[in-house]
Every structure is written in C-alpha cells, then in structure tokens.
Amino acid sequence: MQIYLQQCAKCHGPTGEGISAAVTIAGPNLWAEDDPGRVMTALEVGPSHMPRFEYILSVAQMHAVSDYVAHTIAQIHLNGGDLSRGGELFRRNCAACHRTAVRGGGLVFVGTNAPSLTGKSAALIAGAIRWGPGPMPRFPPSVLSDHQVASIVDYIRYVQQPASPGGSALNWYGPVAEGFVAWVGVLLMIGIVMWIEKGGKG
Amino acid sequence: MIASIARWLDSRTRAAKFARSIMNHVFPDHWSFMLGEIALYAFVILVITGTFMALFFDGSSADVVYHGSYAPLVGVHMSSAYQSVLHLSFDVPAGLVIRQMHHWAADIFLGAIAAHLLRIYFTAAYRKPRELNWMIGLTLLLLAIANGFLGYSICDDLLSGAGLRIGYSILLSVPVIGPWLTFLAFGGTIPVSATIPRLFAMHIFLFPALIATLIGAHLALIWRQMHTNYPGKGRNDRVIVGSRLWPSYTLKSIGLFLFVFAVVAALGSFVQIDPVWIYGPFKADAILPGAQPDWYLGWIEGAMRLFPSVNTHFGKWLIPEVFFPGFLFPAVVFILLYAFPFIDKLISLDFRAHNVLRMPWEQPFNTALGCAVLAFLSVLFVAGGDDVIAVAAGAPLAWMRELLRYLAFAAPLLTGVVAYAICETIRRRRSRAIPAQPAEPFERSEVNVEMR
Amino acid sequence: MSENGLHRERPDLDQATERKIRTTAWFATGVMLSWNLGKRVAFALFPSLCAQQSEKQVAASNPSQLANSDRPSSSRASDLNLTLAHETHLLRRRRWGTFLVGCSFAASIAGFLLFFTAYWTGGSNQMLGGGLALFLSGWAAAFIFWAHLLTAHKEAVEPREDMQPPARDREEFEQAFCDGSRELQRRGLLKLITATGLGFVALTVVSLFRSLGFNPNNALYTTVWKRGQRLMTEDGKTIRADTLEPGSTVIVFPEESLGSEKAQTVLVRVDPSQLQLPDSRHDWAPQGNLAYSRVCTHAGCAVGLYLRTAHMLMCPCHQSTFDVLRGAQPTGGPAARPLPQLPLYVDSDGNLRAAGGFSTPPGPGFWGMPS
CATH class of the missing domain: 1.10.760.10 (Cytochrome c-like domain)
Structure with a gap:
C-alpha cells in the first residue's frame, strides 16, 4: 500500500479512481482491475503514458502492488457477467x-x-x-x-468486433450509409441500361 | 412444336392476331426509357423474395423468449415478429441473403422510380396525352414509400421502433383528425399489440395489391399511348421510332431483369443491410442514435431536423411543430407534383398533344425549377443524415445544421439561376448552329413501315 | 401375351447377354450424345473451329439474308467489294458474339454451381449471394450480347394512332349509352336506390372502423402516474431519495406499470442549490431528485441521453436538448415544448413517490393538447 501511494496515486488517485482515459494525463480508473496478472503486466510493460516499473520496483514489490490493486482498490468484480x-x-x-x-x-x-x-x-x-x-x-x-x-x-x-454475417457492415453507420450504397446500386443499374441500349438515339 | 402450341392456343383464344401486334410493338432505343423498367423488375424481385419471407415471418407482437443461434440475445424477451426475423436471418438456409435482397430491392425500387421521375420531368414527357400516367406514377411512388416504411417497421427492432414512434408522432400531429387517424392506423398509443399485425397486413396485402394494379394500369397506358421519342431526324409526333418487341427488345429486357436481380443479389450478399440483431428488440425504454429512415424518407427526416422549434396555436388548439415538416411539406410537394402537367400548360401555354420530348435546354424555366427543387431536396437529404455525417467527417453538428438552414434557401436559388443560364446558353448556341427549320412535313408514304 | 411369345422365340439370348447388349447400347447412345453436346459447346465457345464451314455456308447463302434489310443488296459491280467487306465484318461480329455469349453462359453455370453447392453445404451469405449474382449476371450478359451481336438490328418506324380521336367514336358511344338508358324505366328511382345503397356501404365501412378501436378517448392525456405511485426501475427495485448520487441517472416507471412506454420517466439527481425551477414547482424535486417524462415532445422518441456536466437531456432522434435545471425547457433542436415534469415526494420509508401526474400530457403534440 505504501508503494502504491508513492508510485501510483499521483496519476491513479489514492483510491484508484483515476479520471479514465478521457483526460490524457490522468491515469485510468483502477476500480475494475480485479485481475492481479493484468496489473502485473501493466507495471512491467507500462502501457501508453504509464512509466515502466520494471527497473524501479522489485518483483516482490510489484506483486504487492498488484495484489493491493486487485483486492483492495478494485471494487467492481468483472466475472460471471451475462x-x-x-x-x-x-x-x-x-x-x-x-x-x-x-x-x-x-x-x-x-x-x-x-x-x-x-x-x-x-x-x-x-x-x-x-x-x-x-x-x-x-x-x-x-x-x-x-x-x-x-x-x-x-x-x-x-x-x-461483432460478426457481420450479411457482408460489409458499412462501419455500422446504419441507414444513411445503406442509402448511399443503394444509390451506387441505382447508378450501376443506370450504367448497365446505358450499355444495354449503347446510349441509344431515343 | 411452337406451331402446334400456337395452333392449340389460337383455336381456343383467337389470340394470334393480337399476339402478332404485340410482337411488332416498337420501343425507342434509348437507355433512359429503361429506368422505369428497372423499377418494374425490382418490384418483381420484391414479390419473389417477399413471398419467401412471408412463409417465415410471424406478424405478431406476442412476447417470446429467444433461443436461437445468435448468442447475445439468447434469453431475451422480444416480440414474436422480431424473433421470426432473427430466425430467418440466422437459422433458415439462405434466409439472410433473401432478407437482405428484399431490403436492397426496395431501396433500388425507390431509387429507380426517382430516376425515372427525373427523366420524365426533365424531358417533359408528362405533357398531353400522358398526364394520367404521370399521376399514376406519382401514386406508385407514394405507395412504394409507404410500403417501404411499413416493411422495415414490422421487424420490430429498436431502429424501426424509433421510426414507428416518429411516424406515429407525425400522424398524431395532423390537425383535428390526427388522434383518430393515428389510432386507426396503429391501434392505440404505441407500442400496442395491434400495431404489428395491422402494418403487416397492409405491407403484404393492401399495398402490394395496389402497387401491382397500378403498375398494370401504368403499363397498359404506356402500351396504348406508346413511348415518346427524343427529338431528332425523322422524329415527329405521328411516328414512333425504335426496335420491335420481338426479338430485339425482348432479349434486352430479359437481360435487364436478370441484371437487376444480379445487382440485388450482389448487394444482398456483400453489403449488410438492416442488421436487426445489433439494434436489439424494440423496448419502450431503449433507444439508439442515428435513427434514420431508409433513404427515400430522408428528405422528410431532414425537414424535421431543420424546421425551427415553434409552437403554433390555433385558438386554444395546438398544431405541433412536426406537422409542418413531417406532413404538410411532403403533402405540398406531392400536390404540386400531381398538378405539374397542368401548371406546365399555364407556363408554356401549350395545350397540344406531344409525342416528341422537349430537351432540358429547350425549357429553361422548367429545368431551372427542377434543379432548384432537386438542390433543396439534396440539402434536406444531407440534413436527414447530418448526425451520422458529422460523426463520420468529425464536423460540429450544431454549426453544420445552421449552415444547412441557410443552404436550404441559398442552394436552390443558386442552382436554379445557374441551370437557367446553362440552358439558355445551350439553346442559343444550338439555334445559331442549326437555323430554325420548318417542322418536317409528314406523309405516310414517306415512312418505311416495315410489315413482317 | 404375344410379346411374351415373341420373347420365348429367342431362347439363344440369355439374360446376361441381353443385359450386356442393353448396356452397350446405352453406353453408345451416351457417347454419341455427349460427343454431339461437346462438339456444340466447343464450337460455340471456339467459333474458329467451325469457321471454314460457316464461311462456306455464308458464301452459299444469299448475302441479303445475313445483311440487314436496312442495307438493301445492290447488283452494281462497284458495290461488290464493299458487300464482301461488310460480309466479313458481319461474320467476325457473329463469331465474336458467339464467343462472348458462350463465355457469359459458362460464367453463369459456374455461378449457379457455386450457389447450389453453397446452399447444400450451408455456405456463407457471401457464397450464396455471390453465386446467385454471378449466375444471374452471366445469364443476363449472354442475353445482352445476343441482342447486340447476334441479332440483326433494324430500326423500326411505325405510325402512331391519330392524336385527335375521331368525334364519331365518342358520339356513337354517347348514342349507345343514351339508347341503353332509355330502356331503363323509372330512372329517378334507380338513381336514388344506387345513391342510398352506396351511402349505406360507406357507412358500413366507416362503422367497421369501430372494431379497429380508433377512438383515443383519454389515452393521450393520462398515464398511470398518480399521487402515491412509487418510482421503480424496470426490474422492480424501489428508488430512495439517496439512491442516486448527483450526476447519475436511472429510468423509472410507476410501480403499477413497469416497462410502460408512455409512463417512462427519467430520474436525475443534481445539486439542489443549482435548481432553477419555477416557483410553482419548488417542492417537486426533493433533495435534487428530478423526474421528467422520457418521451420526447417533438417526435416521441425516448430522451435517452443525459449530459452530467451540462445538465442537459437530449433526444437521439432529432437532437433536441432540454435543460434539466429549468424544468426541461427546450434549449436546442426542433422540440418546442418542455418535457413534462413529475412532482416527487419522499415517503416515511425514504422511498421516492409521485406527488401527482405529469405537469402536461406526455409525448408528442396533438390538436387537443392543453398548453
């Protein structure tokens, strides 16, 4: 806990609330970090702006921190969801x-x-x-x-990453994107009738 | 073989003479005459795919629990209608591709009708004697829009639920009779169990029957009056120039039908449309952004977004703000369209019958008017999808909407003036290049009438 | 009987031999058929194989049969070279056409096989539709190539019917109609009966509307909310005055109608010192708990967005915004009327209850809506 307050609270806050990633400098909220392994990895690798603690803390210290985060600070237990x-x-x-x-x-x-x-x-x-x-x-x-x-x-x-069994999902933009594609289809059809009649003289 | 069948049939129907005249019918060789045909074939595809889907769709809002193969909805309460759509999409072989083809065919149907309408307008094909067919065509457009809306609404997913709420509000906003009209159509304040069966019955019985009947009338009139011809050498009001139904046009037309089918199949297999499983079942308290209608209602949606927030009172009675953009505006647009052949007579003071088209530059005012309306509608279409466009382009929406409000006035004016100027220029240049000629004298003996 | 007799007359053919002969015959027929078919397909696909043959045919046949009648055959010697060149051109065009039609149809067959296999083996949407699209477009292209390259194009000109219909037709029709109606006696009564009958039909149809339940009565004005109804979430949890912390929100329903569309209400909690409610509503928001109808007054969508920092409710359909602190007055977008507010009070157990119905009828506007 001592180590946490020294090293992590600057960004993540004393109770781990962070301010999520919406603000760039503040560290992410730790309330859901209920997996010690994940905290350990973060400490070692230092994702995004977070410094790497590999050379600052001993392995035992990192273990202590990750246990503290996972068991005391993490309030949301993310298992068994429906x-x-x-x-x-x-x-x-x-x-x-x-x-x-x-x-x-x-x-x-x-x-x-x-x-x-x-x-x-x-x-x-x-x-x-x-x-x-x-x-x-x-x-x-x-x-x-x-x-x-x-x-x-x-x-x-x-x-x-949802499956899109029906083909391209058009970035899930919905009917607006579908409308554009429909008009591409109509223009394609117009191109085809132009070819069928070779332009034509009317 | 053919001879014996023909003999058998002819000795019972005496149809040979009639059939021969059908085969000799002349169709002009120009691509723009096939736009309506695209719509016709899209309708055929709609009927084919729709019949398949009707065998699986359950138009009921009875509450059921889903136990199909789409994991994130297993155990969720939903209407029977929505569940049957999921079943069709995930558990019926080829069900999804048929459903997507149906939806794409509907979008293409409306698109082809719109393109067809534009061609008729900009070449003044609505003039006497074709005013009646113009009006039948407009009725078909109206019915097609309505049936498209009904079609995606009965899926009873969250997106169509939002559309249903908006449609309900528009109908409710009609002065005096609005509430009664709404209850007649929806069976109560939505969501109510009567709505889906009502919309389903209209979608698969009433509206398709009306559309099919009117298509029949539309084609019969075209057959009777024959197509128009573009102006050119040897073209005048008393002849029709083109290729015969048999064999040239038959081959082209069958080819076109198969091509429309192929394009719809390609869209249905490679581009996902209306993924109802992501939207989830309709629930009163759930909602999603980006709740746009299909494209053919986008202009009304855009008008609703751009219209200012005004409370209009008529004595102690209220006319809600959605009435003006949602009901009055499309009504006025369609009334003007219906009346246009007659308005055109007043503009051009031309009351004669015509079989040769008027090119866009020969009618600068009409062309400018059409372009202006088109520009106005385009602004509305953009406004109808403005939140999605803003997200995709990263533009600030509030600012964009103000801009669109100004554009709704500026764009038509500008487009109209530019179109008028262009038409005038072309017209002058042409009249200088080809000095005005007297109309070609027409004598029956001069025309090479082919008898076969 | 006689057939049986005939068979018995050929005892030298035992069953095995008979079967052998039959098999051989079938085999020979099959080979011949497939040879013919293969030859036809091959000639269709590679017209150069049968080029010589068809050139001979063309030479033998009357040129004007192949050429179009729009280019009348000429007997003049100077035209002879031209005719020959044209003939060769036509021939090349026909070969090219046959080739293209054959290729398109081959593609079509491939597409069909793809669709068929995909369907019976449970293939993906893309295989199914892609196969169908290839099948249909190949077939379509075959037809169009046929029309372009293998059909003699003739421009046809036909007279139209006279634009001015002869007046005689119409007069005859009028005459016939009048003659017919003169045969009717007591025409006045007939008109009366028809008109009345049609009127009754119309009335019957309109009466049937009653079965559709078209009378709204009070449905648009009222909801289940009334004084004393507890606020509950959709799964039946009661809401206490301190359930929410400032800046959070929850969807609530009257306890008697969970999950109702019209009665759905959004409960938000704000810092009470920030409230700017009109004086008549000063006690409607105990401890900063504000309840508004969740049905947009513009087009009836659920007002689903709450911006904690801006104290703003927003409708996702047309982006109307409402100011939570000032009685949900519209502040942007197309909505013109505020969201109806639900007055609240805290009962002795600390639960939130409605102190009455909504301030105005909820939902989109209508003709008789009180303002």
Missing part, C-alpha cells in the same frame, strides 16, 4: 450515446462526443461506467450492481 442481460442494459443505458454497435457519436450535436468503445479494455469500460468521465452520467452501485456492470462489459467486449 451476455444477453448485458445487451439489454446496454441498449437501455448506453446505446443512446455510444450507438448499438459501440461506435460512439450520439452527442455530436452539443459539440462533445461519446467516444467509440472499440479497443477499450474491460477495466476502462467498467471504470467509466462507475466514474462517469466528462459529461457521461455516473452509474453508482445503487443503480447498476457489479454483476450488471460485468454483464454490460461482456456485451460491449462482444460488440467491439
């Missing part, structure tokens, strides 16, 4: 801003934007749900239980 239930909760609470295919963009009218969730880690998503970075509302445990958050995270992880 994919379908997560989908329902996602569509009710999240889809309005982040779109059903988690590509973001719902808030574009007011100048800010709900970020795309593709490529976001489970811990980051869970932390953001609880903490509410930027204009995002907070979902405290009284509103969404840990299990519900875990379910939502499961669903988002699934939809980050």
Whole structure:
C-alpha cells in the first residue's frame, strides 16, 4: 500500500479512481482491475503514458502492488457477467450515446462526443461506467450492481468486433450509409441500361 | 412444336392476331426509357423474395423468449415478429441473403422510380396525352414509400421502433383528425399489440395489391399511348421510332431483369443491410442514435431536423411543430407534383398533344425549377443524415445544421439561376448552329413501315 | 401375351447377354450424345473451329439474308467489294458474339454451381449471394450480347394512332349509352336506390372502423402516474431519495406499470442549490431528485441521453436538448415544448413517490393538447 501511494496515486488517485482515459494525463480508473496478472503486466510493460516499473520496483514489490490493486482498490468484480442481460442494459443505458454497435457519436450535436468503445479494455469500460468521465452520467452501485456492470462489459467486449454475417457492415453507420450504397446500386443499374441500349438515339 | 402450341392456343383464344401486334410493338432505343423498367423488375424481385419471407415471418407482437443461434440475445424477451426475423436471418438456409435482397430491392425500387421521375420531368414527357400516367406514377411512388416504411417497421427492432414512434408522432400531429387517424392506423398509443399485425397486413396485402394494379394500369397506358421519342431526324409526333418487341427488345429486357436481380443479389450478399440483431428488440425504454429512415424518407427526416422549434396555436388548439415538416411539406410537394402537367400548360401555354420530348435546354424555366427543387431536396437529404455525417467527417453538428438552414434557401436559388443560364446558353448556341427549320412535313408514304 | 411369345422365340439370348447388349447400347447412345453436346459447346465457345464451314455456308447463302434489310443488296459491280467487306465484318461480329455469349453462359453455370453447392453445404451469405449474382449476371450478359451481336438490328418506324380521336367514336358511344338508358324505366328511382345503397356501404365501412378501436378517448392525456405511485426501475427495485448520487441517472416507471412506454420517466439527481425551477414547482424535486417524462415532445422518441456536466437531456432522434435545471425547457433542436415534469415526494420509508401526474400530457403534440 505504501508503494502504491508513492508510485501510483499521483496519476491513479489514492483510491484508484483515476479520471479514465478521457483526460490524457490522468491515469485510468483502477476500480475494475480485479485481475492481479493484468496489473502485473501493466507495471512491467507500462502501457501508453504509464512509466515502466520494471527497473524501479522489485518483483516482490510489484506483486504487492498488484495484489493491493486487485483486492483492495478494485471494487467492481468483472466475472460471471451475462451476455444477453448485458445487451439489454446496454441498449437501455448506453446505446443512446455510444450507438448499438459501440461506435460512439450520439452527442455530436452539443459539440462533445461519446467516444467509440472499440479497443477499450474491460477495466476502462467498467471504470467509466462507475466514474462517469466528462459529461457521461455516473452509474453508482445503487443503480447498476457489479454483476450488471460485468454483464454490460461482456456485451460491449462482444460488440467491439461483432460478426457481420450479411457482408460489409458499412462501419455500422446504419441507414444513411445503406442509402448511399443503394444509390451506387441505382447508378450501376443506370450504367448497365446505358450499355444495354449503347446510349441509344431515343 | 411452337406451331402446334400456337395452333392449340389460337383455336381456343383467337389470340394470334393480337399476339402478332404485340410482337411488332416498337420501343425507342434509348437507355433512359429503361429506368422505369428497372423499377418494374425490382418490384418483381420484391414479390419473389417477399413471398419467401412471408412463409417465415410471424406478424405478431406476442412476447417470446429467444433461443436461437445468435448468442447475445439468447434469453431475451422480444416480440414474436422480431424473433421470426432473427430466425430467418440466422437459422433458415439462405434466409439472410433473401432478407437482405428484399431490403436492397426496395431501396433500388425507390431509387429507380426517382430516376425515372427525373427523366420524365426533365424531358417533359408528362405533357398531353400522358398526364394520367404521370399521376399514376406519382401514386406508385407514394405507395412504394409507404410500403417501404411499413416493411422495415414490422421487424420490430429498436431502429424501426424509433421510426414507428416518429411516424406515429407525425400522424398524431395532423390537425383535428390526427388522434383518430393515428389510432386507426396503429391501434392505440404505441407500442400496442395491434400495431404489428395491422402494418403487416397492409405491407403484404393492401399495398402490394395496389402497387401491382397500378403498375398494370401504368403499363397498359404506356402500351396504348406508346413511348415518346427524343427529338431528332425523322422524329415527329405521328411516328414512333425504335426496335420491335420481338426479338430485339425482348432479349434486352430479359437481360435487364436478370441484371437487376444480379445487382440485388450482389448487394444482398456483400453489403449488410438492416442488421436487426445489433439494434436489439424494440423496448419502450431503449433507444439508439442515428435513427434514420431508409433513404427515400430522408428528405422528410431532414425537414424535421431543420424546421425551427415553434409552437403554433390555433385558438386554444395546438398544431405541433412536426406537422409542418413531417406532413404538410411532403403533402405540398406531392400536390404540386400531381398538378405539374397542368401548371406546365399555364407556363408554356401549350395545350397540344406531344409525342416528341422537349430537351432540358429547350425549357429553361422548367429545368431551372427542377434543379432548384432537386438542390433543396439534396440539402434536406444531407440534413436527414447530418448526425451520422458529422460523426463520420468529425464536423460540429450544431454549426453544420445552421449552415444547412441557410443552404436550404441559398442552394436552390443558386442552382436554379445557374441551370437557367446553362440552358439558355445551350439553346442559343444550338439555334445559331442549326437555323430554325420548318417542322418536317409528314406523309405516310414517306415512312418505311416495315410489315413482317 | 404375344410379346411374351415373341420373347420365348429367342431362347439363344440369355439374360446376361441381353443385359450386356442393353448396356452397350446405352453406353453408345451416351457417347454419341455427349460427343454431339461437346462438339456444340466447343464450337460455340471456339467459333474458329467451325469457321471454314460457316464461311462456306455464308458464301452459299444469299448475302441479303445475313445483311440487314436496312442495307438493301445492290447488283452494281462497284458495290461488290464493299458487300464482301461488310460480309466479313458481319461474320467476325457473329463469331465474336458467339464467343462472348458462350463465355457469359459458362460464367453463369459456374455461378449457379457455386450457389447450389453453397446452399447444400450451408455456405456463407457471401457464397450464396455471390453465386446467385454471378449466375444471374452471366445469364443476363449472354442475353445482352445476343441482342447486340447476334441479332440483326433494324430500326423500326411505325405510325402512331391519330392524336385527335375521331368525334364519331365518342358520339356513337354517347348514342349507345343514351339508347341503353332509355330502356331503363323509372330512372329517378334507380338513381336514388344506387345513391342510398352506396351511402349505406360507406357507412358500413366507416362503422367497421369501430372494431379497429380508433377512438383515443383519454389515452393521450393520462398515464398511470398518480399521487402515491412509487418510482421503480424496470426490474422492480424501489428508488430512495439517496439512491442516486448527483450526476447519475436511472429510468423509472410507476410501480403499477413497469416497462410502460408512455409512463417512462427519467430520474436525475443534481445539486439542489443549482435548481432553477419555477416557483410553482419548488417542492417537486426533493433533495435534487428530478423526474421528467422520457418521451420526447417533438417526435416521441425516448430522451435517452443525459449530459452530467451540462445538465442537459437530449433526444437521439432529432437532437433536441432540454435543460434539466429549468424544468426541461427546450434549449436546442426542433422540440418546442418542455418535457413534462413529475412532482416527487419522499415517503416515511425514504422511498421516492409521485406527488401527482405529469405537469402536461406526455409525448408528442396533438390538436387537443392543453398548453
């Protein structure tokens, strides 16, 4: 714990709340880092702006830190989520801003934007749900239980790379992109009738 | 073989003479006469694929729990209609490709109708004696738009649910009779169990029957009045020039049908449309952004977004803000379109019948008007998808919407003036190059009438 | 009987031999058929194989048969060379056409096989549709090549019917109609009966609307919300005044109608000192808990977005924004009316309850909506 307060609290805050990745310098929220292995990896590798602690801390110290983070600071336990239930909760609470295919963009009218969730880690998503970075509302445990958050995270992880059995998904833009493609189809058809009649003299 | 079949049939129907006249029917050789045909064949594809889907679709909003092969929805409560769409998409062999083909064919159907309409407008093919067919065509466009909306609405997914709410609000906003009209159409305040069966019945019985009937009337009139011809050497109001139905045109037409089918199949297999499983089932409390309609309603959606937020009161009664862009505006557009052949008569003071088309530069005012309306509609189409465009382009939406409001006025003016100037220039240049000639005298003996 | 007899007359053919002969015959027929078929396909695909033959045929046949009638054959000697050149051109065109048609149709067959295999082996959407598209476009191209290269194009000119219909036709029709109607007696009564009958039909049709339940009655004005209804989430959890922390939000329903579209309400909690509600609503938001109808007043979508920092509710459909602190007054986008507010109070157990119905009817506007 001493080591955590010395080395990590500068960015991640004394209780690990961070301010998620929405603000560049502050460290991510650690409330969902319930896997010691993942914390260990982060300490060794130093993802993104985070420094590498490989040469600063001994292995035992790093183990102590990761245990502390995983067992004391992490408040959201991200296991045993229910994919379908997560989908329902996602569509009710999240889809309005982040779109059903988690590509973001719902808030574009007011100048800010709900970020795309593709490529976001489970811990980051869970932390953001609880903490509410930027204009995002907070979902405290009284509103969404840990299990519900875990379910939502499961669903988002699934939809980050959803299967598109029907062909190109057009980046999941929906009917606007489909309309453009439909007109490409119509223009193709017009090209074909031009060929059929070879232009023609009318 | 053919002779014996023909003999058998002819001795019962006496159709040989009629069939011969059919085979000799003349169709002009110009690509723009085939635009309507694309729409016709798209409709045929819609009927074929639609019949297949109707065997699997369950138009009911009974609550069921999903147990199919799409994992993220297993155990979720949904309507029977939505579940049957999922079943069709994931568990019926070739179900997904048929469903996507149906949706793409609908989009292409409307696109071909729009292209056809533009060709008719810009070459003044609606003039006497074809006013009636112009109006039948417009009715077909209206029915096609309505049936398209019904079609994607009955999937009962979250996206179509948003569309249904908007359609409901527009109908509700009609002064005086709005609430009654809405309850008649939807069966109550949505979501109500009566809605889906009602829309389904209209989508597969009433509207297709009307469309098919009117297509029949449209074609019969074309057959009776024959196609128009583009102006040119040897073209006048009393002859039709082109190739005969048999064999030239038959081959081309069958080829076109197969090509339309092929393009629809290619789209249906390589471009995903309306992935209802990502949108999820319709739930009262769930919503998604980017809730656009299919493209043919985009202009109304755009008008609804650009229209200012005004509360209009008529005495103590309220006319909601959606009424003006959502109902009045499309109504006015269609009324003007219906009336256009007659408005055109007043503009050009030309009451005669015509079989030779008027090229766009020969009618600068009409062309300018058409271009202006087209520019206005284009702005509305952009506005209808402005949030998605803003996301894709990274532009600020509020700013973009202000710009579009100005453009909605500026773009038509500018386009109209430019189109008028271009038409005038072409017209002058042409009249200088070819000094005005008296109309070619027409004598029946001069025409090489081929009898076969 | 006689057939049986015939068979018995040939005892030298035992069954095995008979079978052998039959098999050989079938085999020979098959070989001949496939040889013919193969020859035809090969000639179709590679017309140069049969080029000599067809050139002879052309030379033998009357040139004007191949040439179009739009280029009348000429007997003048100076035209002879031209005719020959034209003939060769036509021949080349025909060979080229046959080749293209053959290729397109071969592609079509490949597409069909792809579709067929994909269908029976449970192939992907792309294989199925791609096969279908290849099959159909190949076939289509074959037809079009046929029309372009293997059909003699003739421009046909036909007279149209006279634009001015003869007045006699119409007069005859009128005459016939009048003659016919003169045979009717008591025409006035007939008109009356027809008109009344049609009126009844119309009335019947309109009456049937009743079965469709078209009378809205009070449905547009009221919801289940009334004084004393507890606020609940969709899964039936009650909401206490401190369930939410400032900046969080939850969707609530009246306890009697969970999951209802019209009664859905968004509960947000803000810092009470920031509230700018009108005086008449000063006690509607205990401890900063604000409840608004979640159905947009513009076009009826669910107002699903809440921006914590801007205290703003937003509808994702047409981007209307509402100011949470000032009674959900519209601040942007096309909506013109505020979201109806639900007055709240805290009961003795600390649960939030509605203190009455919505301030105005929820949902999109209609003609009779009170303002």
